[in-house]
Amino acid sequence: xxxxxxxxxxxxxxxxxxxxxxxxxxxxxxxxxxxxxxxxxxxxxxxxxxxxxxxxxxxxxxxxxxxxxxxxxxxxxxxxxxxxxxxxxxxxxxxxxxxxxxxxxxxxxxxxxxxxxxxxxxxxxxxxxxxxxxxxxxxxxxxxxxxxxxxxxxxxxxxxxxxxxxxxxxxxxxxxxxxxxxxxxxxxxxxxxxxxxxxxxxxxxxxxxxxxxxxxxxxxxxxxxxxxxxxxxxxxxxxxxxxxxxxxxxxxxxxxxxxxxxxxxxxxxxxxxxxxxxxxxxxxxxxxxxxx
Amino acid sequence: xxxxxxxxxxxxxxxxxxxxxxxxxxxxxxxxxxxxxxxxxxxxxxxxxxxxxxxxxxxxxxxxxxxxxxxxxxxxxxxxxxxxxxxxxxxxxxxxxxxxxxxxxxxxxxxxxxxxxxxxxxxxxxxxxxxxxxxxxxxxxxxxxxxxxxxxxxxxxxxxxxxxxxxxxxxxxxxxxxxxxxxxxxxxxxxxxxxxxxxxxxxxxxxxxxxxxxxxxxxxxxxxxxxxxxxxxxxxxxxxxxxxxxxxxxxxxxxxxxxxxxxxxxxxxxxxx
Numbered sequence: 001x002x003x004x005x006x007x008x009x010x011x012x013x014x015x016x017x018x019x020x021x022x023x024x025x026x027x028x029x030x031x032x033x034x035x036x037x038x039x040x041x042x043x044x045x046x047x048x049x050x051x052x053x054x055x056x057x058x059x060x061x062x063x064x065x066x067x068x069x070x071x072x073x074x075x076x077x078x079x080x081x082x083x084x085x086x087x088x089x090x091x092x093x094x095x096x097x098x099x100x101x102x103x104x105x106x107x108x109x110x111x112x113x114x115x116x117x118x119x120x121x122x123x124x125x126x127x128x129x130x131x132x133x134x135x136x137x138x139x140x141x142x143x144x145x146x147x148x149x150x151x152x153x154x155x156x157x158x159x160x161x162x163x164x165x166x167x168x169x170x171x172x173x174x175x176x177x178x179x180x181x182x183x184x185x186x187x188x189x190x191x192x193x194x195x196x197x198x199x200x201x202x203x204x205x206x207x208x209x210x211x212x213x214x215x216x217x218x219x220x221x222x223x224x225x226x227x228x229x230x231x232x233x234x235x236x237x238x239x240x241x242x243x244x245x246x247x248x249x250x251x252x253x254x255x256x257x258x259x260x261x262x263x264x265x266x267x268x269x270x271x272x273x274x275x276x277x278x279x280x281x282x283x284x285x286x287x288x289x290x291x292x
Numbered sequence: 293x294x295x296x297x298x299x300x301x302x303x304x305x306x307x308x309x310x311x312x313x314x315x316x317x318x319x320x321x322x323x324x325x326x327x328x329x330x331x332x333x334x335x336x337x338x339x340x341x342x343x344x345x346x347x348x349x350x351x352x353x354x355x356x357x358x359x360x361x362x363x364x365x366x367x368x369x370x371x372x373x374x375x376x377x378x379x380x381x382x383x384x385x386x387x388x389x390x391x392x393x394x395x396x397x398x399x400x401x402x403x404x405x406x407x408x409x410x411x412x413x414x415x416x417x418x419x420x421x422x423x424x425x426x427x428x429x430x431x432x433x434x435x436x437x438x439x440x441x442x443x444x445x446x447x448x449x450x451x452x453x454x455x456x457x458x459x460x461x462x463x464x465x466x467x468x469x470x471x472x473x474x475x476x477x478x479x480x481x482x483x484x485x486x487x488x489x490x491x492x493x494x495x496x497x498x499x500x501x502x503x504x505x506x507x508x509x510x511x512x513x514x515x516x517x518x519x520x521x522x523x524x525x526x527x528x529x530x531x532x533x534x535x536x537x538x539x540x541x542x543x544x545x546x547x548x549x550x551x552x553x554x555x556x557x558x559x560x561x562x563x564x565x
Contacts, residue, residue, distance in 0.1 A: 031558070082394075129312070133309020136306070
């Protein structure tokens with residue numbers, strides 16, 4: 001572990017060395033959603049975001065879950081982050097029940113989502129310190145750890161005092177990565193971490209994900225609709241479509257199974273549809289329209 | 293170090309983190325806070341000038357002005373506490389950090405108490421400035437005032453206010469659109485039954501019964517007595533506040549937990565856009 005690792009991971013319930021990093025069995029989550037075509041006052045109907053999803057991730061493995069917007073990727077990440085309660089099935093992280101042992105899970109997991117999400121008036125260093133306090137890192141630890149982790153993610157350390165709102169999207173996403181890694185999680189959940197980044201920033205973030213895996217012995221679950229990214233980073237690739245996990249296997253096995261050359265072709269063979277990442281059609285939309 | 297000691301240490305560091313973050317934000321929004329302070333002073337003046345408009349003898353006018361000023365100051369103090377508590381969720385949702393905060397290994401009690409502790413600290417400073425600024429502007433004389441007792445009683449009452457504030461902080465979790473505004477409804481209702489600008493005895497009997505369970509009743513009564521008559525800390529005002537604090541905090545936490553589970557079940561524990 002690096003110098004920025006906090007003491008909190010060594011607590012009462014350390015990760016079970018024998019158990020898989022992630023074990024998901026028949027996991028279900030249903031939201032209620034209004035059919036837009038039926039009008040604003042139509043009754044909400046159950047809409048399965050995840051339907052009986054089952055998979056396992058070994059310790060140290062990097063697994064990518066591919067899916068179009070609205071396929072259930074973010075729901076899966078939020079269930080594993082203790083931000084949602086399941087409607088059925090189970091999820092275990094290093095042997096701990098994700099829905100009954102929340103405080104233990106929270107010490108093992110961190111995430112990076114598509115939106116960088118910071119207090120915009122606060123600086124990168126202040127935002128990182130704020131997040132690190134929750135994991136028991138004192139001001140003395142963050143004084144040394146924050147510049148170190150920012151340098152590692154390629155963020156210019158001299159800009160750490162600038163307000164987040166003055167940083168580019170790529171810079172903000174690097175700070176988001178730093179926030180996740182500052183707490184040395186043993187399971188890192190990456191939900192579209194490079195979406196919206198310019199090609200150079202995208203490559204930098206991908207390089208850093210490889211480095212994290214190598215140096216920190218972290219298990220990574222990468223949810224993305226970027227097939228090239230999934231192929232470049234993951235040991236195995238899964239396809240989540242309309243809440244159902246259609247397969248999860250090494251990329252070559254996927255291509256062999258469907259007798260195709262590319263993952264796009266594999267998606268078409270598996271679903272009968274073209275793989276299109278429709279902008280703004282994810283499971284958040286129903287909720288977000290309230291604030292529009 | 294035992295695992296409990298480590299956990300306690302981590303929670304204390306987390307508590308410091310909440311207070312530290314609020315201090316950063318106060319620093320960043322200082323000019324806005326200054327503008328808000330001017331508004332609060334102006335608003336309080338509109339209330340305290342009512343005493344002048346009554347054309348009473350000087351001593352009676354001074355007493356009425358002080359009574360109104362104490363009410364307006366407590367109103368402003370409570371406003372800060374309720375604002376901070378409802379913003380525990382609303383602000384983080386707006387900034388987008390809510391998911392990161394709620395998935396962090398910080399106990400909900402420490403999280404909410406930290407927010408309340410900063411609100412009390414910040415509210416006490418603002419209330420002090422407000423009281424003395426308006427008193428100086430109007431020319432209120434309080435030669436017998438026991439400010440120490442008034443301040444201590446307000447600090448004791450803060451524990452109850454945090455407990456009630458925790459109950460209201462759940463509202464934006466349940467209703468992202470209107471929950472924050474409902475917190476101010478709770479503040480208004482609490483003050484109206486507590487005799488904010490008048491004696492509790494002028495209200496209907498049923499309202500007087502409700503006043504007995506409101507912490508604001510005791511702090512308004514005690515602070516008026518301390519500032520107008522110079523009385524010390526009265527046990528009759530302190531013990532109800534302690535009992536309400538002991539009951540309100542666990543009740544508030546229990547209500548928040550129910551709200552948090554509801555939000556997690558229905559997917560409402562997330563950023564606003």
